[in-house]
Amino acid sequence: MLIRIDVDSPRPLFEQVAAAIRADIAAARIAPGDRLPAAREVAAALDINQHTVLHAYQQLRDEGLVDLRRGRGATVAASAAPLAELSHDIRALIARAVDLGLSPAILAALVEEAAV
């Protein structure tokens, strides 16, 4: 799994970490049952606060993508499987949007609009 953050971005760091892991699940780079690295490990590797990583993990747990258990750490939840199934459709949609001259940002806004 690849976790990428940009400290210069105005987006909160915990959201960036959560988004990166969500993308890993969607791209099937990690699958249900896989263990996420310990928050301490991620924090040290990216030189960010451990609580920022825990905050991200908690958000993913609230979304049902991650199981957090004392002593076992964070694992990808079984309920995350549909996300990986969608990844093919999402990529197809992005490719179609690019063909039509729409940026991924506009596409994201459109998806959000449509969901409301």
Add this chain to the structure above:
Amino acid sequence: MTDPVRRSRTAFLWIGVIVPLAVLTVSTLVLLAWLPELPDPAATHWSGGGGPDGFGPAWTYPAILAGVGGGLVVLLWLMVLVSHRRASPTLPAWSATGRLLGAMSLGIAGMLSSMILVSVGVQRGLADAADAPDITGWVLLGFVLLAALTVLGWFLQPPVPPTAPQSEAVEPLPLAPGERAMWARTATMGAAGQVVLALALVALVAQTAVLLAQSADSWWITGLVTVLLAAFVAAGLAVRVRVDPAGLVVRSLLGWPRTTIPAAAVKAVRVVRIDPFGQFGGWGWRMGLDGRRGFVLRAGEGLEVARTDGRVFVVTVDDAATAAALLASYAPAGRASEESA
């Protein structure tokens, strides 16, 4: 198939199969010719220093030489054939393991022939096998022959043709000035490795049990080897691989062994295809005959890191391309190109 590969395989066939089988055949024929001159029963066992302490029918000698010797040569031949199948896209056409097994085959044929010829030769014309002399010196000579013929067999075969690099050096992952990234993944041992190591463990446990049952004094040697192998197998079943701005860390789930390569010590990164048996002679924490070292847990894609001190490290892991790209961007070469851009 390219010419150097064809030449290597032909050399193996001669050095590792035809010559050893010819040596064993000639030695067996000589033994058969000597049979009428042997005492009955003949001496079949010596216990170091002094005369023989075991006796049996003389025909056991040609039977052992042809059966065990021929069997070993054919077994090594089959191992090489199976691990270098031409039709397979993942197996190498030729490898250093094949070359080594061919050399060992020659050494084994020479050692067995010499030891058995000497054991029989010293008994020719004796009325009582108990009068046979001590043969310790000859046995030692047999081991010297094993080593010498193995080395000779190695150098009589042409060097293993280098396989074309399956991938070019990877493009560094582009990172913006404020961007930081880490990549982590668990690599686990493939089914083939698990089966082979499990069989080896079972055989060792069985041997220890048999020795214990016979209340042999030496049981603890096999016992110790069993425990050590079990520890190595457990340590090699799964490893965590992590790439971050500091570099690469590969760590067994048991915590040991581990390898840390600081980003500053990374000279080049590649994604390679790895064949555990052909290139490393097995599975686990390995040292290849080509000098590469690392965690070889299954066949397929892996990350290869050349260090600035010349050592080369490998680990078999999925999604190695992403890991390689990220490590390349944190290596000095990647940073330099980033800054000049």
